[in-house]
Amino acid sequence: MALLPLAAVALLLFNAASGQRVPKPPRPEPIDVVELPLPPVISSDAVGACTKKANPRRTGCIGQDFVDFQSGDFTPDGNHVVVNLEFIGAPVAPDPASIYTGEQLILVKTNGKKFPNGDPWKCLTCGVPAANAQALDPERDYPHVARSGTKALWGHNIIDCGDALLSSDACTPNNTFIYPIFWPVTPDGSGAGGVPREMRLHPDDVHMGWSSFTANGGQNTYFGRLEFNPDPSSGDVRAPRYDLVDVNFLADPTGPASLMVNDQGELEQHPEAIRVGELRGFSGAGDEILYIGPTREANNHDIFAVHVVTGKVRRITSHPEYADPVAFSHDNNWFCVMDTRGSDRQMWMAGMRGIPPLIDGVTVMAAASTRNNYHRRFFQPxxxxxYGDRGSYFGQQVNAGSDPNWNGRADPAFSYDGTKIVYWQALVTSPACGGVNPLPCPTSTAQGGRVYRVMLARLKNRKPTKPAAVFDVPDFIPWAIPFPPGSEYPEEYVLPPGTYTLRGTVSGTANATFVENPTTGALQTISVEYDNYSDDGEHVINGVESVTSTPNPTNPWMSHLDWTSDLVGTGVVEATKKTGPGGFQLSIEAMTNAFNANGTLTTTIDGVVYRQPANGA
Known part of the structure; x- marks a missing residue:
């Protein structure tokens, strides 16, 4: 399926959620895409395999595959991007080339030029003395360059080159320091500290956000301040480090849940509710936090933005396909999202619009998991x-016409002047293809048969812009919960079992029954009957739908769903969402995303039929 066409709408629309006048959607623009260079590939990781023949400048070799490969964002001059990779086959010391070994962070030139050593890349972390990198944290994902250009976030570490730009010749191994990030979570600061996940640096370079998993598999999100601690006296990490202080738990303790039972015993939807799910970063000015939030339509996962002071929430994606990694331009006027739109991967379960997210109480993890199939991701930039998706405007694919076997990964990034976008891709590999899988494995077109690559998109007609002024965020966010060390997790609202009526904003009702699992207490079955239900006056829903979730006692990441659906949509489109005889049974594991199903679930929209993927595909 191609991206839906641009909307022919009035010049100005009013967005009631944000209170902003929304301009006419932009027209498609010309974009050139090129691959950026990386160190040479070798086929063996044996000591010394990276010979002078393999790399005449003796500056390292890489392998065909590395699961933790990841590109990051630009330096302030727009001429370099950070890349996390693994050097292999280095000789042993005292050979000078011995420093090019293991997982390292490099800078790659984006302007076709080279560093003084003749390479288009420069290793930032190779050869840093052990005294300058004490207690280096092994988590080294989501690299991010600070606006100053002298520091970078590298997983759970901060790379610091003092007053020297990371891209400059003055930034040498001897004056580079790598400090771990430590999150004190006990009252006295003792212990191993908390375990942040997917950290993102705020544009002010002082604050950051992160997510973490709780013991029951849930996910919470936080915002805090980085404070340098040169001589820590508590905690398991006793080397110079950056502590996370003034931590906020990103939830509104006084606000409503997105779906709840009111005092009259009826269901209510609250699109204004703040429930920050998985953190995805910040707006260009840092005035908004970006995250995956509670679904607004059944099985439709979207990106939301919440203002750090006012708590105003806006939904910035709404296409039925799955949206996840996202980055804003520094001028705050654009964003690039990795999305499955155009692939039809989610349309069979989410393509019918206007269905409230009632069954999502049991389908949410499975719906999120189907965006991938093992190492095949259906993302493109x-x-x-x-202002986000609106009407029939759903943006522009940056790499239109590219090979879909090269899948977009996290995170994309804009140059500071707004004229370039960098993103990285991974090639589909087994078991997402080949063997028993009905899809053949493609041959890599990258140098040395690499299955990962970094791509640079040039927005040809754009004039350089200046970054927006960085928003002055408070240490403690007014609508969030202060979360000092020793804090307990706040209780979340849990929808109680029972039968309730949800009244459509415009018309009709949805009568929903929620049944809990007697063993776990979690919701087990959700059944809904729709009678002329409509929230927007454009999509009217009738029919019934029911889903039962069976937990896996040994694997909380496994979803098994028994699904029946017989829905009809009328209004601006004619749509149906129906299961076949015997219903539809889906099993999928959130960590591997291996799709296995029996029966059929089919969505038809104005005569276009969307069926669930084949098993293993």
Whole structure:
């Protein structure tokens, strides 16, 4: 399926959620895409395999595959991007080339030029003395360059080159320091500390956000301040480090849940509710936090933005396909999201619009998991203006016409002047293809048969812009919960079992029954009957749908769903969502995303039929 066409709408629309006047959607623009260079590939990781023949400059070799490969964002001059990779086959010391070994962070030139050593890349972390990198944390994902250009976030570490730009010749191994990030979570600061996940640096370079998993598999999100601690006296990490202090738990303790039972015993939807799920970063100015939030339509996972002070929430993606990694331009006017739109991967379960997210109480993890199939991700970079999806405007694919076997990964990034976007891709590999899988494995077109690559998109007609002024965020966010060390997790609202009525904003009702699992207490079955239900006056829903979730006692990441659906949509489109005889049974594991199903679940929209993927595909 191609991206839906641009909307022919009035010049100005009013967005009631944000209170902003929304301009006419932009027209598609010309974009050139090129691959950026990386160190040479060798086929063996044996000591010394990276010979002078393999790399005449003796500056390291890499392998065909590395699961933790990841590109990051630009340096302030726009001429370099950070890349996390693994050097292999280095000789032993005292050979000078011995420093090019293991997982390292490099800078790659984006302007076709080279560093003084003749390479288009420079290793930032190779050869840093052990005294300058004490207690280096092994988590080294999501690299991010600070606006100053002298520091970088590298997983759970901060790379610091003092007053020297990371890209400059003055930034040498001897004056580079790598400090771990430590999150004190006990009252006295003792112990191993908390375990942040997917950290993102705020544009002010002082604050950051992160997510973490709780013991029951849930996910919470936080915002805090980085404070340098040169001589820590508590905690398991006793080397110079950055502590996370003034921590906020990103939830509104006084606000409503997105779906709840009111005092009259009826269901209510609250699109204004703040429930920050998985953190995805910040707006270009840092005035908004970006995250995956509670679904607004059944099985439709979207990106939301919440203002750090006012708590105003806006939904910036709404296409039925799955949206996840996202980055804003520094001028705050655009964002690039990795999305499955165009692949039809989610349309069979989410393509019918206007269905409230009632069954999502049991389908949410499975719906999120089907975006991938093992190492095959269906993401491609989509360029959208700051106001997001609206009408029939769903942005522009940055790499239109590219090979779909090269899948987009996290995170994309804009150059500071807004004229370039960098993103990285991974090639589909087994078991997502080949063997018993009905899809053949493609041959890599990258140098040395690499199955990962970094891509640079040039927005040809754009004039350089200046970054927006960085928003002055408070240490403690007014709507969030202060979360000092020793804090307990707040109780979340849990929808109680029972039968309730949800009244459509415009018309009709949805009568929903929620049944809990007697062993776990979690919701087990959700059944809904729709009678002329409509929230927007454009999509009217009738029919019934029911889903039962069977937990796996040994694997909380496994979803097994028994699904029946017989829905009809009328209004601006004619749509149906129906299961076949015997219903539809889906089993999928959130960590591997291996799709296995029996029966059929089919969504038809104005005569276009969307069926669930084949098993293993």
């Amino acid at each position: 989509i360029l959208i203006d700051r």
